Amino acid sequence: MTSELPEFYFRVRENGATVFRVDTENRQRRIEMDEIAVVNVKNGQIKAHNRHDLTDEERTVIEHWMAERQALLATRDLDDIHRAVDYLNLTTHWAQTKAEPAQLEEVTDALLLAMHDLRTVLVRKKADRLLKDEGAQG
Numbered sequence: 001m002t003s004e005l006p007e008f009y010f011r012v013r014e015n016g017a018t019v020f021r022v023d024t025e026n027r028q029r030r031i032e033m034d035e036i037a038v039v040n041v042k043n044g045q046i047k048a049h050n051r052h053d054l055t056d057e058e059r060t061v062i063e064h065w066m067a068e069r070q071a072l073l074a075t076r077d078l079d080d081i082h083r084a085v086d087y088l089n090l091t092t093h094w095a096q097t098k099a100e101p102a103q104l105e106e107v108t109d110a111l112l113l114a115m116h117d118l119r120t121v122l123v124r125k126k127a128d129r130l131l132k133d134e135g136a137q138g
Contacts (some may be wrong), residue, residue, distance in 0.1 A: 008061050009033055010069075016040040017069070019049075019062055037062060041069050088115075 005024060010017040020033035035049045039062055046062055048054045054062070091111070095104060 005031065008058075008065075010039075010065055012069075015042050017065070019058075019065075021058070039066055041066050041073065 005022050007022055009020040009022050011020065016039040018035060019037040019039060021036050023032040023034060024030070026032060036052050036058060037049055037054060038047045039045065044066065046054070046059065046066075
């Protein structure tokens with residue numbers, strides 16, 4: 001573990017982060033965090049905090065963090081989908097081997113509607129990809 005703190009701290013929030021500059025070079029040797037910006041990873045927007053003018057270095061660090069964060073979120077999204085496939089399989093096993101009639105009655109309609117909706121979207125997207133591939137080859 002390192003004894004040096006990073007120069008910047010990103011407090012993650014729903015669509016991005018609040019960015020702080022970390023300062024330990026003060027008389028009390030306390031950690032001070034000065035808010036310098038707010039970033040939105042969904043639209044790439046960087047807003048300087050109050051009257052703070054972002055330096056080129058700060059902007060570069062923030063843009064680098066945003067790129068890493070977007071990659072991490074994309075990886076998590078795909079991992080969540082793989083996990084959903086596992087849950088569907090576990091749900092199938094539960095429905096076939098363990099579920100009581102009352103439990104099935106409680107969840108069947110919701111599951112059927114969700115699966116129908118998912119199937120409709122997946123079939124449409126698959127057809128779009130196939131048509132696009134045929135158009136590229138033809």
